[in-house]
Amino acid sequence: MRLRVEFTTEPFDLDEAPPHAVVARDVIQKAELDAVDVGPFGNTAEGEAGAVLGAVDALLRQALAAGATRVSLQVNVMGEGDK
Numbered sequence: 001m002r003l004r005v006e007f008t009t010e011p012f013d014l015d016e017a018p019p020h021a022v023v024a025r026d027v028i029q030k031a032e033l034d035a036v037d038v039g040p041f042g043n044t045a046e047g048e049a050g051a052v053l054g055a056v057d058a059l060l061r062q063a064l065a066a067g068a069t070r071v072s073l074q075v076n077v078m079g080e081g082d083k
Contacts, residue, residue: 003052007073020068031055
């Protein structure tokens with residue numbers, strides 16, 4: 001099964017990325033995922049279910065430890081034609 005996760009961390013800082021956002025970005029970029037897109041207002045990643053779920057676990061734990069007060073995420077099961 002393939003999954004797509006979309007997530008944001010808060011609080012926002014428009015001047016520079018806060019530590020929790022940097023940690024979240026690093027976790028996702030280092031995970032063994034097929035597609036990663038990080039941006040200032042939202043992030044997405046795709047991959048096999050085990051890799052995505054492991055990355056989400058690490059993302060939540062590390063972003064909260066780094067000062068995130070909210071992590072919003074959505075996980076979708078991808079169909080065969082989804083990209």
